[in-house]
Amino acid sequence: MSHAPELRVAAQHLGRRRFLTVTGAAAALAFATNLPTAGTAAAAELDGAKITSAPFTLGVASGDPLPDSVLLWTRLAPAPFEVGGGLPARRVEVSWELALDERFKRIVRRGRATAHPEFNHSVHVEVDHLDAGRVYFYRFRAGSWVSGTGRTRTAPHASARHVPALTLAAVSCQAYHDGYFTAYKHLAEDDVDVVFHLGDYLYEYAVTSVGGARKYTDRVLPAVFNRETVTLDDYRLRYALYKSDPDLVAAHAAHPFIVTWDDHETENNYADDTSENDDPPAEFLLRRASAYRAYWENQPLRRPQLPHGPDARLYRRLQWGRLAQFDILDTRQYRTNQANGDGWKSPTPESEAASQTLPGFTQERWLIDGWRRSKALWNVVPQQVTFGRRNNPDGTDxxxxxxxxxxxxxRDRVLQGARSARVENLMVLTGDVHVSYGLDIKQDFDDPDSATLGTEIVTTSITSGKDGSAKPSNWSAYLARNPHMKHYNGQRGYVTVELGTSEARADFKTVSAVTTPGAPLTTAASLVTAVGDQGLRPA
Structure with a gap:
């Protein structure tokens, strides 16, 4: 049986004695599962005055805004492309400040945190007792070094009825080796309240010395990146590569992020403890533990999301007053294995069986129970893979x-749950597919005239798939075979969604190229859906 408890117990209890005798991912997990909890001083302290190179090379970030709290993140890495980031295995005291203004004339909170070597010198600061619905600015200091300034915000009070609008951005799929993060440069300058990252923050695949499709002529990437990520050090270094990109740094500094993973943060198309190549489950769980550990270290996530070996509770619920409830899903960690493989296949009794679940039965119930208690106007589900039906444009079944x-x-259980909970304004946010879609969620996808139960906004990739095109070769056939598909575009970019009290508007924003830097931003399409009358139409 998948997700076997005995495998997980074994992975959780790999001892330090075995650390020196096991290899690869096993060694990484032996290290990861014996880490101290936050606040534990397991290493000697390093005097910050002895940090002789700028340590904030990976920028700053914030995430998961609550009405009275923000999560602030940074990581100390004077030499980010080296194991350990160029710091010794000693803890470093880091100070932080939160202010109402960008010049830090009106500081409202300040404090100190510890960057532990066991956490790869990452810092996660949960600042509370803040005012709801307010913009703040923050920065860090280590020794004489000061980080760049980040901008974040708190959410409105959960009971706030008069929240006129929220503008969110949705992003996904940023293969470093497929191009430049130009879309992030534009997003950093865009006027949004929060960014949802829907998965594939990094890719496990090798990156050549010239940066793949980036074709660097002014730098040579270390050989350590030219291999697939497997160990904890591999994943940590790959995050350093991605987070060293200035456009990604700028986007994180400009807006709070709410993140969830898909597959490539660990391995392509995995399902629970089943790997892409059917490795022994115990071996794959060791790799998964390394990937999950590095993910938490490098993302603006709160303490409840800290992994325990190969397990991490990433699904969670956030509120934006009475305007919106966000149920962030994890559709990788708990899913049953793909019944017919992970490609395009004809449905079978095995794939259609009631025993098959994408988010896992516990998460399905959690989602539906949350809807039953929701008092929000919009119930939004940020998640990974396409929710609505996509009939293959090649004419096959x-x-x-x-x-x-x-x-x-x-999917049927989830939609039945939405109907039973009387969810009137359902929106699903999706990534994964490297194109953008606007989809109506139908009660019966075989009947175009059946009730529309919600809408799905699928964001394209930041870079994955390289440049793409506005109208891929299957554009006409795709729309013809899927009448509930109201938009389809194959370029790179992101989507913004303005949730209002009468309608929601989605703007699909694209760049013409990512294999060369600096492409301009264009709005490829704009769609709206009305409160109480779901269904996408041109704005």
């Missing part, structure tokens, strides 16, 4: 087994 189409019973 095949569907994507790695998406919700490969788990129709699970």
């Amino acid at each position: 095949t569907l994507s087994m790695d998406s919700w189409d490969g788990y129709p019973a699970s």
Whole structure:
């Protein structure tokens, strides 16, 4: 049986004695599962005055805004492309400040935190007792070094009825080796309240010395990146590569992020403890523990999301007053294995069985129970893989087994739950597919005239798939075979969604190229859906 408890117990209890005798991912997990908890002084202290090179090379970030709290993140790495980031295995005291103004004339909170070597010198600061619905600025200091300034915000009070609008951005799929993060440069300058990252923050694949499609002529990347990520050090170094990109640094500094993973943060198309290449589950769980550990270290996540070996509670719920409830899903960690493989296949009794679940049965119930208690106008579900039906444009009866189409019973249970909870304004946010879609969620996808139960906004990739095109070769056939598909574009970029009290507006923003830097931003399409009358139409 997948997700076997005995495998997880074994992984959790790899001892330090075995650390010197096991290899690869096993060694990484032996290290990861014996880390101290936050606040534990396991290493000697390093005097910050002895940090002789700028340590804030990976920028700053914030995330998961609450009405009275923000999460602030940074990581000390004077030499980010070296194991350990160029610091010795000693803890470093870091100070932080939170202010109402960008010049820090009106500081409202300040404090100190410890950058532990066991956490790869990352810092996660949960600042509370703040005012709701307010913009703040923050920065860090280590020794004589001061970080760049970040901008963040708190959410409105959960009970606030008069929240006129919220503008969010959705992003996903940023393969470093496929191009420049130009879309992030534009997003950093865009006027949004919060950014949802829907997965594939990094890719496990090798990156050549010239940066793949970036084709660097002014730098040579270390050989350590030219291999697939497997160990804890591999994943940590890969985050350093990605987070050293100035456009990604700028986007994180400009807006709070709410993140969830998909597959490539660990390995392509994995399902629970089943790897892409059917490695022994115990071996894959060791790799997964390394990947999950590095993810938490490098993302603006709170303490409840800290992994325990190969497990991490990433699904969670956030409120934006009475305007919106966000139920952030994890559709990788708990899913049953793809019944027919992970490609485009014809449905079978195995794939359509009630035993198949994409988010796992516990998470399905958590989602539906949250809807039953929701008092929000909009119920938004940020998640990873396409929720609505996608009939194959090649004319066959095949569907994507790695998406919700490969788990129709699970999708039916979720939609039945939405109906029973009387969710009137349902919106699903999706990444993964390297194109953008606007989809109506139908009660019966075989009947275009059936009720529309919600809408799905699918963001394209930041870079994955390289430049793409506005109208891929299957554009006409795709729209013809899927009448509930109201938008389809194959370029790179992101989407913004303005949630209002009468309607929601989605603007699909694209760049013409990512294999060369500096492309301008264009709005490829704008769609709206009305409160109480779901269904996408041109703005």
